[in-house]
Amino acid sequence: LHRVDRRQRQMCIRDSFKFKETKEIRLYGLDNKDEFKISGDVKKSILVRIITGENKDKIVDKSSVKRWGNYTKIYYAELESDIEVAKDTKLEFQEEEDAYVFDRKEFKYDIVIPLPSVGFNPDDGFYVGPGFRFIKRGFKKFPYKHMHNFAANYAFRSEGFNINYEFEAIEALGKFDLGSEVIMNRPLIYQFYGLGNETKPSEEEIGNLPVKLSSNHYAGLIAFSSEDLSSRIIAKFGYENNEVEEADHLNEFSDQLNKEDFFVGGLKYKYVNEDNGINPGKGVHFEASIN
Numbered sequence: 001l002h003r004v005d006r007r008q009r010q011m012c013i014r015d016s017f018k019f020k021e022t023k024e025i026r027l028y029g030l031d032n033k034d035e036f037k038i039s040g041d042v043k044k045s046i047l048v049r050i051i052t053g054e055n056k057d058k059i060v061d062k063s064s065v066k067r068w069g070n071y072t073k074i075y076y077a078e079l080e081s082d083i084e085v086a087k088d089t090k091l092e093f094q095e096e097e098d099a100y101v102f103d104r105k106e107f108k109y110d111i112v113i114p115l116p117s118v119g120f121n122p123d124d125g126f127y128v129g130p131g132f133r134f135i136k137r138g139f140k141k142f143p144y145k146h147m148h149n150f151a152a153n154y155a156f157r158s159e160g161f162n163i164n165y166e167f168e169a170i171e172a173l174g175k176f177d178l179g180s181e182v183i184m185n186r187p188l189i190y191q192f193y194g195l196g197n198e199t200k201p202s203e204e205e206i207g208n209l210p211v212k213l214s215s216n217h218y219a220g221l222i223a224f225s226s227e228d229l230s231s232r233i234i235a236k237f238g239y240e241n242n243e244v245e246e247a248d249h250l251n252e253f254s255d256q257l258n259k260e261d262f263f264v265g266g267l268k269y270k271y272v273n274e275d276n277g278i279n280p281g282k283g284v285h286f287e288a289s290i291n
Helices: 250-258
Strands: 002-004 009-011 024-028 036-040 045-051 059-063 072-076 082-085 091-092 113-116 117-121 125-129 129-135 147-157 160-173 174-189 210-225 231-246 260-274 282-290
Touching: 059 072, 117 147, 125 160, 160 210, 174 231
Parallel strands: 024 045, 036 059, 045 072, 059 082, 072 091
Antiparallel strands: 002 009, 113 129, 117 125, 125 147, 129 147, 147 160, 160 174, 174 210, 210 231, 231 260, 260 282
């Protein structure tokens, strides 16, 4: 890193970064006219992000990385800068002014949180299984670039399993967020005591008239959020199928207990304005949906 004026070229910083220790370097142009020169022929590389400044910067990338991917990423608002790219260079147009603001504390590491699935209910008995949440941070992505939630468990009394997976990517399609969800229950258990709201089971029947239902749910979603993320509109669409696995006491309805397939959809509006997202003391949380 040199400081250049009309009379001399002064060395400011000279340092070496190791691939095993450093995964990413961010270089901000900020003010003045800056020059960025990148060169080298390597097998693997640290990711270098160059964020152009307010003035006309000069960027020359002559590097070559054998590993697949883009290891030099250049962010610009207007094509006023003089940019010479290599085959591994990726140009990204950013309109938002926040993308060019330097904040030394904004970098956050990716997170993997173990979330074991443990519980009990009268129909399934005890159930236990693994789960996790993976949060991938991204450059100037708030609150994250994408997030994965996964949980699976086995129920000992019903001898069944449940799988739940959710995925969400922020601004994956322009300003729109994209996501998906998969829910598999083998089986879901309901207690059926007869038709009508006036049905009164006997003490012997309570908890002993199960209907075991195999259910699969697959859905995608597209969402749009306000700039401060307080308001959000979510549209969901997908497919679901249900099939009765066991219902010995429903023989009289056997001709009606067929496998059923559904196309599902919904629209949801959510508004959140709280002083603390984890443990709020005051604020507003409002949701309205139609399915």
